[in-house]
Amino acid sequence: MSYVELQATTHFSFLRGASSAEELFSAAALLGIQALGVVDRNSLAGMVRAHVAAKVTGVRLIVGCRLDLQCGSSLLVYPTDRLAYGRLCRMLTVGKERAGKGKCHLDWRDVEEWNDGLLAVLLPDELTAPLDEELHKLRRIFADRAYCALSRRFLPDEAQRLQTNANAAARAKVPTVVTNDVLYHCPTRRMLQDVMSCIRLHTTIDNAGFQKERHADRFLKKPQEMLRLFPKYEAAVRRTMELEARCKFSLDQLTYTYPTEVIEDGLNAQERLEKLTWEGAARRYPDELPDNVATQLRHELNLIERMDYAPYFLTVESIVRFARSKGILCQGRGSAANSAVCYVLGVTSIDPVRQGLLFERFVSEERREPPDIDVDFEHERREEVIQWIYETYGRTRSALTAVVTRYRAKGAVREVGKALGLPEDVTGSLAGMIWGWSKEGVADRDAKALNLNLDDRRLRLTLELAKQLIGTPRHLSQHPGGFVLVWDRLDELVPVEPAAMDNRQV
Amino acid sequence: MTALVQSRRRVLASVDEAAASAGLSPGMTVTHAQSLVPDLTVFDARPDHDETDLQKLSLWCVKYSPVVTPNPPDGVFIDVAGSAHLFHGEAALLEDMCAFLHTLGISARAAISDTPGCSWAVARYGDAKIVSPGRSSEAVASLPVAALRLAPQTIASLHDVGIDRVAHLCSKPRASLKLRFGGEVLLRLDQALGSAAEALPSLIPPEVPRAECNFAEPISTPEDLKRVIDKLCEDLCADLEARGVGARRLDLVFVRVDNITQAARIGLSRPYREPVHLGKLLAEKLDLIDPGLGIETATLIASWVEAVTERQTVGRHIGTDGADVDVSQLVDTLGVRLGQNKVFRLAPVESALPERAVRRVPALHPPQPLEWPSKLPRPSRLFPHPEKIEAVAELPDHPPRLFIWRNIRHRVAKADGPERIHGEWWVGESETNLIRDYYRIETPDGTRFWVFRDGAVGQGGHWWLHGVGEA
Numbered sequence: 003m004s005y006v007e008l009q010a011t012t013h014f015s016f017l018r019g020a021s022s023a024e025e026l027f028s029a030a031a032l033l034g035i036q037a038l039g040v041v042d043r044n045s046l047a048g049m050v051r052a053h054v055a056a057k058v059t060g061v062r063l064i065v066g067c068r069l070d071l072q073c074g075s076s077l078l079v080y081p082t083d084r085l086a087y088g089r090l091c092r093m094l095t096v097g098k099e100r101a102g103k104g105k106c107h108l109d110w111r112d113v114e115e116w117n118d119g120l121l122a123v124l125l126p127d128e129l130t131a132p133l134d135e136e137l138h139k140l141r142r143i144f145a146d147r148a149y150c151a152l153s154r155r156f157l158p159d160e161a162q163r164l165q166t167n168a169n170a171a172a173r174a175k176v177p178t179v180v181t182n183d184v185l186y187h188c189p190t191r192r193m194l195q196d197v198m199s200c201i202r203l204h205t206t207i208d209n210a211g212f213q214k215e216r217h218a219d220r221f222l223k224k225p226q227e228m229l230r231l232f233p234k235y236e237a238a239v240r241r242t243m244e245l246e247a248r249c250k251f252s253l254d255q256l257t258y259t260y261p262t263e264v265i266e267d268g269l270n271a272q273e274r275l276e277k278l279t280w281e282g283a284a285r286r287y288p289d290e291l292p293d294n295v296a297t298q299l300r301h302e303l304n305l306i307e308r309m310d311y312a313p314y315f316l317t318v319e320s321i322v323r324f325a326r327s328k329g330i331l332c333q334g335r336g337s338a339a340n341s342a343v344c345y346v347l348g349v350t351s352i353d354p355v356r357q358g359l360l361f362e363r364f365v366s367e368e369r370r371e372p373p374d375i376d377v378d379f380e381h382e383r384r385e386e387v388i389q390w391i392y393e394t395y396g397r398t399r400s401a402l403t404a405v406v407t408r409y410r411a412k413g414a415v416r417e418v419g420k421a422l423g424l425p426e427d428v429t430g431s432l433a434g435m436i437w438g439w440s441k442e443g444v445a446d447r448d449a450k451a452l453n454l455n456l457d458d459r460r461l462r463l464t465l466e467l468a469k470q471l472i473g474t475p476r477h478l479s480q481h482p483g484g485f486v487l488v489w490d491r492l493d494e495l496v497p498v499e500p501a502a503m504d505n506r507q508v
Numbered sequence: 509m510t511a512l513v514q515s516r517r518r519v520l521a522s523v524d525e526a527a528a529s530a531g532l533s534p535g536m537t538v539t540h541a542q543s544l545v546p547d548l549t550v551f552d553a554r555p556d557h558d559e560t561d562l563q564k565l566s567l568w569c570v571k572y573s574p575v576v577t578p579n580p581p582d583g584v585f586i587d588v589a590g591s592a593h594l595f596h597g598e599a600a601l602l603e604d605m606c607a608f609l610h611t612l613g614i615s616a617r618a619a620i621s622d623t624p625g626c627s628w629a630v631a632r633y634g635d636a637k638i639v640s641p642g643r644s645s646e647a648v649a650s651l652p653v654a655a656l657r658l659a660p661q662t663i664a665s666l667h668d669v670g671i672d673r674v675a676h677l678c679s680k681p682r683a684s685l686k687l688r689f690g691g692e693v694l695l696r697l698d699q700a701l702g703s704a705a706e707a708l709p710s711l712i713p714p715e716v717p718r719a720e721c722n723f724a725e726p727i728s729t730p731e732d733l734k735r736v737i738d739k740l741c742e743d744l745c746a747d748l749e750a751r752g753v754g755a756r757r758l759d760l761v762f763v764r765v766d767n768i769t770q771a772a773r774i775g776l777s778r779p780y781r782e783p784v785h786l787g788k789l790l791a792e793k794l795d796l797i798d799p800g801l802g803i804e805t806a807t808l809i810a811s812w813v814e815a816v817t818e819r820q821t822v823g824r825h826i827g828t829d830g831a832d833v834d835v836s837q838l839v840d841t842l843g844v845r846l847g848q849n850k851v852f853r854l855a856p857v858e859s860a861l862p863e864r865a866v867r868r869v870p871a872l873h874p875p876q877p878l879e880w881p882s883k884l885p886r887p888s889r890l891f892p893h894p895e896k897i898e899a900v901a902e903l904p905d906h907p908p909r910l911f912i913w914r915n916i917r918h919r920v921a922k923a924d925g926p927e928r929i930h931g932e933w934w935v936g937e938s939e940t941n942l943i944r945d946y947y948r949i950e951t952p953d954g955t956r957f958w959v960f961r962d963g964a965v966g967q968g969g970h971w972w973l974h975g976v977g978e979a
């Protein structure tokens with residue numbers, strides 16, 4: 003093995019990368035690439051997908067991020083361990099907080115502050131400042147963790163450019179490393195990438211001109227091919243392996259830590275949950291606690307103790323208690339109704355024992371996945387609850403979850419049609435043929451029904467490319483009510499960004 | 509049928525008879541129309557072309573009367589009052605005109621009446637072709653109010669109050685009509701009925717600037733002709749100056765004693781009225797003139813003039829102050845000698861394909877802000893069509909070692925590349941998989957070539973030479 007790809011961009015670099023992590027990783031597996039460095043622009047949003055894809059394909063994921071600094075320089079960073087990953091998240095959080103929703107403002111000072119444990123690769127081809135200066139900065143900050151990228155662009159004077167970069171790197175004592183700056187997994191995706199550029203730049207393919215990605219061949223290539231393309235820089239090709247070896251971090255090392263409830267009277271979480279449960283049981287069954295209920299409660303508490311879920315139950319209980327105390331209507335729903343503990347804590351209002359419901363449907367040892375208690379809050383006063391959570395748990399430990407807004411068939415047809423210069427009434431009527439979450443896009447028969455000429459090449463391309471665009475993330479937005487609460491700093495687990503709404507963060 | 513983009517939708521701008529009988533009407537969206545009529549042929553509406561075409565049609569109508577006025581968007585007024593007798597009466601005139609228009613592929617409706625307004629109404633909404641004198645009010649009474657050349661919103665508001673026919677409108681008190689709908693309704697009504705006059709401006713262009721010389725003794729020597737040209741130029745330029753215009757096109761017409769006409773024409777890159785310059789340009793054309801037995805009359809006509817905004821100055825010589833060199837006279841001289849279309853400037857186009865990255869613009873076209881990317885050097889001479897060459901190169905993407913172009917072997921001393929250029933897939937199917945690897949190569953004697961390979965050799969790929977010279 004001689005080469006791993008360190009610079010692969012997924013479609014979580016919105017409207018730049020044209021392939022999903024799944025596509026990139028399966029292509030990498032076929033090409034014999036053993037590890038793939040995923041570097042999206044100022045974002046880690048695609049990491050979970052990439053992690054899953056890596057597990058499925060057996061290609062190792064190297065977690066990374068492309069930092070586009072305010073000064074115009076760009077560098078790739080890769081955390082070597084869990085702590086470095088935490089620092090990267092903190093840095094992105096700071097940048098996002100500074101820039102507001104959807105953007106990220108970072109500069110060299112931030113990089114310097116959070117650099118510990120990160121490997122950095124400077125991208126020398128897109129600099130606005132002199133290369134030597136940037137390399138010295140990099141060397142000063144990252145010392146032996148600094149690298150300089152060498153990439154083929156298939157443009158004139160390539161050999162000279164590579165040599166200039168390599169020489170500058172050698173002067174600054176920064177080793178070089180080869181990357182392929184991948185935007186899509188296979189050559190045929192170039193068309194979609196062009197269309198995405200048009201959508202991003204709000205233009206049409208005929209007018210985009212030189213704004214499109216100029217240099218081509220940005221698909222994954224075999225390690226042998228990469229060696230062949232860099233005959234004079236074999237060491238830089240092989241050095242990708244060194245980086246891969248140094249990046250020991252994997253998303254597996256992230257474990258969820260539940261927030262601890264404020265401890266009173268010296269009880270730990272489990273003891274406290276048990277206390278509250280029996281108190282609650284006494285309230286629910288004022289006369290006498292039926293035997294079967296008591297058995298069920300003991301069974302559930304047992305399981306909760308073994309799985310160490312007590313803090314989670316306590317958190318939900320305290321949120322519900324707050325809501326009730328303010329007179330905000332709330333109601334547990336879903337699988338939580340299977341739990342007698344939830345019932346006696348007042349989270350749900352159906353007695354599962356009397357209804358003969360199974361607790362195992364809610365929490366089970368075999369599944370080993372965390373329980374999920376959905377609580378509905380009164381719509382108008384939900385914000386009060388959200389703000390109380392921020393206050394109680396602190397903004398460093400709580401945030402709404404983000405959801406990824408993806409292209410649906412309708413939007414995909416509309417946007418691709420616009421980029422290809424179709425008149426709006428045509429794209430409009432095409433989009434009108436689609437209902438909701440169709441995965442198929444517009445079928446030929448639908449287009450025929452509109453009396454549209456399918457032999458028209460633009461129209462056919464629109465339908466084809468729109469099909470490819472369906473499911474591609476467009477931007478991040480906030481989950482209507484999902485909250486993430488953690489015990490230690492949340493911004494060391496994931497990047498946190500401010501939301502468009504006042505006083506919320508995602 | 510034509511369509512027009514209107515507030516981001518494509519709507520029908522006009523329909524022909526076949527389309528109208530299929531139930532289509534202007535204002536409908538194209539998608540709606542297409543769903544009603546399969547295999548619909550739609551052309552993009554070109555309002556600017558329509559206007560010039562109407563102008564041309566009007567000029568043709570001058571054969572029926574000197575007083576012709578185009579009536580955009582789709583009409584022509586002809587005052588045939590004094591000329592119908594030349595065509596054996598009004599009916600015969602109409603027939604002659606419609607027959608000729610039909611051969612041009614134009615379906616026309618025409619009517620003759622006392623007033624332009626009445627003719628307008630009857631031609632569009634009536635059945636009669638000829639309205640007898642004094643019968644205008646009867647002819648329009650039964651027609652819809654739309655026949656009165658009113659604005660669409662006025663027609664709509666008349667409909668709102670239940671006035672559909674012209675007769676209905678006539679029965680209303682004039683004062684309240686004016687109060688409610690403004691003066692337009694009354695004016696158009698009066699114009700149709702003949703109680704208000706409507707003047708038709710004549711299309712015949714204002715007198716064309718011209719200068720003429722008659723000779724008592726026919727002239728024929730080139731020296732004489734040159735002198736005549738200079739004289740004509742002086743006269744004409746004085747006329748042009750008085751009018752505040754300059755010539756963009758000059759026609760020089762000589763009438764020989766045997767009554768045969770000899771003509772020369774020159775075009776100018778911007779309006780001129782500078783006699784010396786014009787005289788020089790015209791003299792270039794003298795060898796086209798065969799004076800035969802002698803020339804009796806010489807006429808110089810400025811058949812195309814444009815306003816001159818700045819005062820004419822004699823062209824400066826290149827390099828006098830560097831900043832803003834006036835090359836227009838040079839451009840004219842070259843244009844006259846080589847042909848107008850052979851003098852041009854090249855402008856960049858944002859395209860990756862080299863042959864598409866350039867277009868011709870008029871020589872005096874103002875330079876554009878767009879420039880070719882400086883990082884992509886191109887040869888000083890790019891062939892319009894690449895020429896096939898035989899080349900020996902290492903696989904898969906190395907530059908050639910040697911190549912044969914026009915039967916001459918060239919050894920390659922130095923090379924750079926590849927610059928990989930992909931086809932523009934949105935232009936055509938054939939370009940989807942087009943990949944060209946371009947190499948700049950230099951032979952031992954220092955000659956530079958620009959060659960490319962369109963795909964792997966052995967898989968249908970060939971080597972081509974696309975340009976020569978320093979890059």
